[in-house]
Amino acid sequence: MYAVHQDLFGETDLKFSGELNDNIDVLFLCLGHGESKKFLEQNKIADNIKIIDLANDFRLTLQSEIGKRKFIYGLPELNVEKIKSAQNIANPGCFATAIQLGLLPLAKAGLLNDVYTTGITGSTGAGQSLSTSSHFSWRANNIQAYKTLTHQHLGEIGESLLQLQPGSDIDLSFVPWRGDFTRGIFVSSTLRCDMELSELYPLFENFYTGHPFTHVSRDPIFLKQVVNTNKAVIQLEKAGSKLVVHSAIDNLLKGASGQAVQNMNLLFGLEETAGLILKANYF
């Protein structure tokens, strides 16, 4: 594995294998979007093996089944009980996780209407493939919008918000930006809200009680509080009739593989934080 993950030099003798082994408890699918479905069509996976898919193939309700397998949307802060009894997990997208964690308590309180969100993501959000916008000479010291109002995570976000605030007419305008850093997502969502912070903070804190990775902060948050961890941090600010919710996660951990491990822990009745107690890169 060292040839691929050179940061593991001296740490492991594990080897990658091209063969499927039936003697496993759980299968993580880390394929490109659309490839998980193909993989499951082409490979027979024993029924007792649990699957955690990191692609977006099974996240939406209407696409969540293949054969006898039914996938549960694996955002523990939304679906923790369903996850504990699930067989298959559709692991959420990175921006989807950051945005939802900032909005779910408001949805549960029926407070969402029009939401305006801007988010910034590191270069690892675009994967390892080489492209103009992943070239260091281009990306260093640069900022650019992309997929304005059309990001592919809007679907899964919408389903989750409607799950908590059914029948409502929530309109989420999302502008994603490419940032000049490697890791992390920082999101600010603005909306009309008449409640005061003194009411809103308890609403958020209550919602996240019992969820070990999501923390509500009354101090200004910043991205590096969460980079290299599975944590999400959330901060609220108000002026006049407008509420702004800031949220931050590490796109590779809480936004991808860390949340996948969190889901595995829940699937198997392990401590939810097992293997995920990590120190943030404050510096």
Add this chain to the structure above:
Amino acid sequence: MYAVHQDLFGETDLKFSGELNDNIDVLFLCLGHGESKKFLEQNKIADNIKIIDLANDFRLTLQSEIGKRKFIYGLPELNVEKIKSAQNIANPGCFATAIQLGLLPLAKAGLLNDVYTTGITGSTGAGQSLSTSSHFSWRANNIQAYKTLTHQHLGEIGESLLQLQPGSDIDLSFVPWRGDFTRGIFVSSTLRCDMELSELYPLFENFYTGHPFTHVSRDPIFLKQVVNTNKAVIQLEKAGSKLVVHSAIDNLLKGASGQAVQNMNLLFGLEETAGLILKANYF
């Protein structure tokens, strides 16, 4: 000057002086906010000397006079004719310039209502003073919101928008972010708008005809197109009923000293671009 501006090593023998010289045509005030007013109260400046103030002391209409001096808000794309015949200029703020350039054509067309803006700025926006958030170890690879919904430029932005769309009820929610780069401002403003891009682009292009530094792009813009220049670039995107306007400037040039020189050129009937034809740091 080399001791202060070490990048000018080998370029200049100019020396700073602590004394005021009356034999000048123009006086640039580059003091902290609130200091320009004090300076003009404490120092007698000959009436024939034109003043360009880079602080925010005289930007708002109700604060634009001191003694016999009346200051004109120096955004050439808004006030070019007034600037040409002015004696004193209040040079706009950096975020104010970037946001206004994205919204002025819409204001002139009467299209503004609720606007949701997020902007990101480099570390030079905070000046040379040392602070926790200007320490390299903190700021590198980091993002943080600050002055959420309360940024001090909202006043001057509001006056300009109302100048073009009088009597309207424009509500601008602005979330500024600290970016992990040194120079430049990138802004995305989202609002409801029923016009199509095919109508909006000509509206913007017509508005900026004759303004040599502000360019409307139909390709995706990015921050480094403008860093080290006095340019502004603007891009429009639409989905459904929502319009997003992206705009970018260099906070130190179009957002400060470059625009001050542009204003000087206009004050003295020089070519507007004199001294300001600069190559962007694409890399």
Add this chain to the structure above:
Amino acid sequence: MYAVHQDLFGETDLKFSGELNDNIDVLFLCLGHGESKKFLEQNKIADNIKIIDLANDFRLTLQSEIGKRKFIYGLPELNVEKIKSAQNIANPGCFATAIQLGLLPLAKAGLLNDVYTTGITGSTGAGQSLSTSSHFSWRANNIQAYKTLTHQHLGEIGESLLQLQPGSDIDLSFVPWRGDFTRGIFVSSTLRCDMELSELYPLFENFYTGHPFTHVSRDPIFLKQVVNTNKAVIQLEKAGSKLVVHSAIDNLLKGASGQAVQNMNLLFGLEETAGLILKANYF
């Protein structure tokens, strides 16, 4: 502690205390250079309490004693047996660690003579204090030499090299650079050497056998292999009669607090890697 270490938000309820507690096993001194000696002169520490000093107060042989306490230079790859039976540890400097790990096997083989070393360090090497060279606007995208040929770690490096190659005339010219990143040290040392890589690699590998954090690589190493870990990686290259040894560490871990914990583990007979199995920030 969260007010100081904001990256620990949600992780700990520990509180800092201004009082000394005698009911401890080990005391880490993380004071400025010169302050540890003063602290021990002014405070009575019970004899049974072990001390690990992270400053440079007791690193040199002639300065390694205070009262009845004798400090051992805490580079495990050099002094592991002495450390195991020590009462007090002088934890090595960050550049000193990186440079020594690249040179110790050569010293033991009697191969050192004139050595030419260049090293680059992140901004955390300069601590949290604010200074011109720690300002983000200055340090971003910048490189500068400092303390050329006079770095304060040359003394401790010299003592260690002479410990393994006694009586020799080793002349180490060291040029340190400030890098535009926050964490890590990368060092290249060049010297005359007639041995081939096929002999040198085993010499290094044998020297570091049994030392769990120091790894000799036959592939090109890079800084991010070690950032966020207590590891050191070392690579050798040769052309003609010249040998170049590259070495890299995280200045905050193997170069400071990580090595201090490693020393504590050795002092108390714990597993040497306890608490130090950390994942590198490859991204």
Add this chain to the structure above:
Amino acid sequence: MYAVHQDLFGETDLKFSGELNDNIDVLFLCLGHGESKKFLEQNKIADNIKIIDLANDFRLTLQSEIGKRKFIYGLPELNVEKIKSAQNIANPGCFATAIQLGLLPLAKAGLLNDVYTTGITGSTGAGQSLSTSSHFSWRANNIQAYKTLTHQHLGEIGESLLQLQPGSDIDLSFVPWRGDFTRGIFVSSTLRCDMELSELYPLFENFYTGHPFTHVSRDPIFLKQVVNTNKAVIQLEKAGSKLVVHSAIDNLLKGASGQAVQNMNLLFGLEETAGLILKANYF
């Protein structure tokens, strides 16, 4: 040209052409290394057209001729008179320029013997092609050595040093590093030298008298003094018998296209600084 050089948006209507036009005064060849020779073999260029080649095809004496064309090594600080009367110029390499400018005055004084040089270069030094080490996720916050002791510029450096210190036995050990920034080269060369700084500084200053871009600094230099300019800055430091020469250039300007324009100015009897008075990116 905007489609390729997006930083020129709004600046130019120039178009690239795939055709050779004989009605030109000078031809800049900006092809890959080895491609210039092929191009001149395959294309007939009128004898009166001057050629400036930015590749390494004609830099070495034994490779400096093709047909009737003889190329002069275009380092103005070394060959200014030859360049003024030349027809064809081989523009120096970027590292070669930075290293030579730090060593030429010493070579002229016959002081060079063994030299140990480390240099760091930005990502633009590797061109626009995509590769693992040019991916932002890899290069951000990273450092790596490459082409240790074998960099392709050693040949041209060696010829220049011998031109000024003929018959000597100069041994240059050069360790290049990849830096985590886009532009610029910083080099430190260490060697034995018995002269004092009080003698060495005048030696350098005299050597560079009349050369408008190369400046000798008695203050600490840093990379951003030269980025975005055609300047070179040089600083000397001594301790004991060792001299360290620091030098810095922008690899894209003094290290490539800027020096090519400087050479064009000399070829055509223009002011040497024409088109090259540029402001450094201090921030």
